[in-house]
Amino acid sequence: MDTHDFLALDDQLDDAERSIRDAVxxxxxxxxxxxxxGWYQRGxxxxxxxxxLGGLGVLGMQxxxxxxxxxxxxxxxxxxxELEAVDSGLRSFLSVQSCLAMYAIHRWGDEEQRREWLPAMAAGDALxxxxxTEPDSGSDPSSIRTVARRDxxxxxxxxxxxxMSNGTIADVAVVWAGTPQGLRGFLVPTSAPGYRATEITDKLSxxxxVSTNLTLENVRVPSSALLPLARGLGAPLSCLDEARFxxxxxxxGAARTCYAAALDHAGRRHQFGRPIAGFQLVQRKLAAMVVELTHAGLTAWRLSQLKSARRLTSAQISFGKLANARSAVEVARCARTILGANGxxxxxxxxxxxxxxxxxxxxEGTEEVHQLxxxxAVTGISAFR
Known part of the structure; x- marks a missing residue:
């Protein structure tokens, strides 16, 4: 039995899925x-x-x-x-490129925009x-203040x-702004005059x-920069759903790494003449971690099946994001206690x-937002407003 995949969930993967898993x-x-x-310490x-990542074929792979x-x-x-098993920042990099930027262009752009940007982004030549999100608009994106006017x-x-992740290293920004016709999306080259990105350097997580604050001051773009199919809040929210998946x-992956570290440490760390893995309270913690990790894996797998069948809803994605975030945090916290001060x-x-x-x-949405x-979904009543 694979103690890192207690219910052998990866047995459900087909050959192509197994191959990309192993390669990554x-x-x-x-x-x-x-x-x-080192990257984490240096920020x-x-x-x-x-x-x-482009060479592996994983940018925009969906x-x-x-x-x-x-x-x-x-x-x-x-x-x-597999990327988040190393660090959440790596998965975030993939998410922003593949699900927020590339998906926005693929789903809401025109053929010319797709041909201009997507091949280079898939290869990793363009970011x-x-x-x-804005300084005063996070969970309520309908209140954004960025505006675009015709001239x-x-x-x-x-x-x-x-x-904004990758704002200081990107080549193009998908910017959402209010217009007289409602919320619209624009492809803004980061070299455009008036585009000023500043990296956030005081993060503790x-x-x-690369996290960025962005100021747009009289940024002029041609009419061809407008994403023609994106009208209203549903367009950017669809991109967020892709990222949340x-x-x-x-x-x-992050939870698996934490559990594996705790399990390994518990087998090697001796106290009172034997490995701490032999104590009941430590085994209780390890068992709880296995259950949380496996529940999260089952949720991810089931939502993949629904997505393949084109039956996955935004509410179900919220369920998965909420449940798996809680499970992963609990596994990490429990692992830290097993590692003691070394943790x-x-x-x-x-x-x-x-x-x-x-x-x-x-x-991509707070616990409170996903709960609402x-x-x-279950009551038919919106509690947002």
Whole structure:
């Protein structure tokens, strides 16, 4: 029995899904894991990783055409899982590129926009970011203040965005702004005059990730920058659903790493003349971690089946994100207690994962928002307003 996959969930993967899992796991273990502690301490994530991920074929892999693999939901999920098993910042990098930026262009753009951006983004030659959250607009994206106005054949955008991943290293930003016709999306080259991105450097979580605040001051873009099919709040929310699906898979990887570290330590750490793994209270903790980890894996797998069948709803994605975030945080917290004082150092991955996961609880929707989404689904009554 694989003690890291207690119910043998990966037996459900097909050959293609197993192949990409093994390729990404091998790459992540050999190339990313030895460097991630340094990136975390320095608060950086090298842009060069994009080319490596592009070479593996995982950027935008859930999309079809334009150099994208048209992979199954489970294949994309296990890639997120294997990257987040190293660090949540790595999965975040993939999510922003694949689900927020590339998906927005693929789903809501026109053919010219897709051909211009998607092949380069799939290869890792071009990076994207996604500007929806603002300093005064997080859980309520309908209240955004960034505006775009027509000026001849151009659009002029003014406003501010907050907590944009990759904003200082991206080539194009998907910016959402209010217009007289409602909320619209624009493809803004980051080289455009008036685009000013500032990296957030005082983070205590998700440090192996580039987080950015953005100011847009009289940023002029041609009419061809408008995403023609994106009208209203449903467009950016669809991108967030894509990202949340990857997150709920990714957190299984972070939880697995924490559980594995605790299990290994418990077998090697001796107290009172024997391994602490032999004590009942430690075994109770390990058993609880196995249950949480497996529940999260089952949830991710079932949502992949629903997504493959085109039956997955936003409320079900909220269920998965809420449930798996809670499970992953609980596993990480429990693992830290088994590791004792050693658990707060970078000699083990647990404290780093715990700090990351505590932020992932609120990334792409807070616990409260997902609870209200589920509540609306089961009662038919919205409690948002």
């Amino acid at each position: 796991r091998s790459y992540a273990t050999a190339q990313l894991l030895p460097q991630v502690d 950086e994530l090298p842009r060069e990783i994009a080319k490596e 999309l079809d055409g334009y150099g994208c693999a048209n992979a199954s939901p489970a294949a994309y999920g296990v890639v997120c899982r 994207g970011c996604f500007g929806l 001849g054949d151009d659009w002029v955008i003014d406003g501010a965005k907050a907590w 998700l440090r192996a990730s 990857g997150i709920l898979w990714g957190m299984v 707060i150092t970078l000699a083990h991955p647990v404290a780093r994962h715990l700090a990351n996961l505590d932020a992932v609880l609120t990334v 989404v589920i509540g609306r």
